[in-house]
Amino acid sequence: MLEKLSSSLKETLRKIAMANRIDKQTVDEIVRDIQRALIQADVKISLVKEISNRIRERSLKEKLVLNPREHVIKVVYEELVRILGRGVEVPLAPQQIMMVGLHGSGKTSSCAKLARYYQKKGLKPAVICADVYRPAASDQLRQLCEKIGVSFYDGANLPAGKRVTEIVKAGVRGFEKYDVKIIDTAGRHALEKEMIDEIREIEEMMKPEQRFLVLDASIGQQASVQARAFDDAIGLTGIIITKMDGTAKGGGALSAVSETSSGVAFLGTGEKVDDFEKFESDRFISRLLGMGDIKSLIEMAEESLKPEEVDVDLLKGKFTLKDLYKQLEAVKKMGPFQKLMQMLPLGGYGIDLDDQMYQITEDKLKKFKVMMDSMTEEELTEPKIIGGSRIKRIARGSGTTTAEVNELIKYHKVMQKMMKSLASGRVKIPMMKGMSIGKMIKKMK
Ligand SMILES: Nc1nc2c(ncn2[C@@H]2O[C@H](COP(=O)(O)OP(=O)(O)OP(=O)(O)O)[C@@H](O)[C@H]2O)c(=O)[nH]1
Ligand SMILES: [Mg+2]
Known part of the structure; x- marks a missing residue:
């Protein structure tokens, strides 16, 4: 999905991480890369310009809370989320949902997908086919529903020549005991008056809580024209973009839609x-950027930078192996270590870690933990006392080598030194648990 956009954005972020300095020239370069990526994904030029200006402004002028590289990454991320819109709330409650859209946009398939979505959330869905024009329409929907065990109604029991509104009315009445009633409607080739009149009539009669427009992602920026027309007719509550798997234009549809009153x-x-997936722009962007849950990482970094959050014991200069252990645990909790490392501005230290190196680093951390498990209480609190014979014993006990134990001791020393510098106020590093570990790793390389 949007692979090209994703890989160019990832490359841009890598550049930011590798940059020696964040100055005007670097920001300009970053902005140019982002522009290229967005234009290729079919995002509207005016939006591309807007996001470029904002990234330029914010990157250089905003007061820094994070270090400069992290700040730029945060700005890029937030601006991308902004052009895609936040996504809309989809309540998990009993409701009626009406699906509308042009011919072949994916309404019928999406009805089944949506039914499945609610089914998985523990609600009881039922589907009504209100397409009497295409003979195969009801068979298609019935088959999809049978596959997932969802009840289905198409008015087959009504006298011939029944109107669409009668079918919908009978269906909704018959499915009274069901939580979510999903109504599929017929598509047309264009925004014809009869189609609009028909969906208006259904809407006025049923007053469905949700009115979803189904759009094919490959229409790109045209998405906004359709969204506006349908919105005028029935007031949309949400948009489903289909076929994201088959187009490079997905960025166009996504960003065009966010410009309308619906999301x-x-x-x-x-x-x-x-x-089928629920759209959340921050998650979506994190994935495009290949950064795991970047939002929570940024939030954590910001929070941990608040002065009152700083762990006083750490700042007193007493930094034991146990503290190191605690930090390692914190890193674990924060999710895949690799993702965290990718977020760190390693470039400033001239370190370009490839995937294999990330892996080794994580293994190394695991080993450190095993070694610490082989240490006595005294050794853990006063690592100074660990001399040659103790190192040998620890290595034996943990199935590691003395060189590896030495590495851990060195690791601890560097970290302790950093903590002391921090306490003295000479050095300012983000107090994010894990960030500091990352920096330490870099210093050791
Ligand atoms: N690859 C891919 N194909 C999809 C997706 N959604 C729908 N399709 C395909 O698109 C075609 C049309 O989908 P339908 O669900 O029949 O579209 P519709 O809007 O109900 O069409 P009409 O009822 O004729 O207006 C089908 O072949 C679907 O399998 C998607 O997300 N990805
Ligand atoms: Mg259909």
Whole structure:
């Protein structure tokens, strides 16, 4: 999905991490890369310009809370989230949902996907087919529903020549005991008056809580025209963009939609019924950037920078192996170590870690923990006392080598020194648990 955009943005972030300094020239370069990536993904030029200006402004003028590289990454991330919109709330409650959209946009498939979504959340969905124009329409929907064990109604029991509104009314009445009633409607080739009249009529009669427009991602920026027209007709509550798996233009549809009064609710990412996901722009961007849960990382970094959050004991200059251990645990809790390392501005130290090196680093940390498990209480609190014979014993006990134990001791010394510098106020490093570990690792390389 949007692979090209994703890989260019990842490359840009890597450049930021590797930059020696964040100055005007670097920011200009970053902005140019982002522009190129967004234009290729079909995002509207005016939006691209806007995001460029904002990144330039914010990167250079905003007061720094994080270090300069992290600050730029944060700005880029927040601005990308902003152009995609936040996504819309989709309540997990009993409700009626009406699906509208042009011919072939993916309404019928999305009805089944949506039913599956609610089913997985523990609600009981049912689907009503209100497409009497295409003979195969009801068979298609019935088959999809049968596959996932969802009840289905198409008015087959009503007299011939029934109107769409009668079918919907009978269906909703019949499914009274169901939580979520999803109504599929017929598509047309264009925004014709009859189609609009028909969906208006259904809308006025049923007053469905949700009115979802289904859009094919490959229409790109055209998305906003359609979204506006349907919004005028029935007041949209959300948009489902389908076929995200098959186009490089997904950025166009996504960003165009965020310009309308409605936002993206779901994404269709394939033909199978489970190829469907709730849209949350921050998650989506994190994934495009290949950064795990960047939002929580940024929040954590910011929080841990607040003065009152600083661990006083650490700053007193007494930094034991146990403290180191605690920090390692914190790193673990924060999720995949590799992702964290990728977030760190390693470039400033001229370190370019490839994937394999990340892996070794994580293994190394695991080993450190095993070694610490082989130490006595005294050794853990007063690492100074660990001399040659103790090192040998610890290595034997933990199945490691003396060189590896030495490395841990050195690791601890560097960290302790950094803590002391921090306490004296000479050096300012982010107190993010884990960030400091990362910096230490870099110093050791
Ligand atoms: N690859 C991919 N194909 C999809 C996706 N969503 C729908 N399709 C395919 O697109 C085609 C049209 O989907 P439908 O669900 O029938 O579209 P519709 O809007 O109901 O079409 P009409 O009822 O004719 O207006 C089908 O072949 C689907 O399998 C998606 O997210 N990814
Ligand atoms: Mg259909």
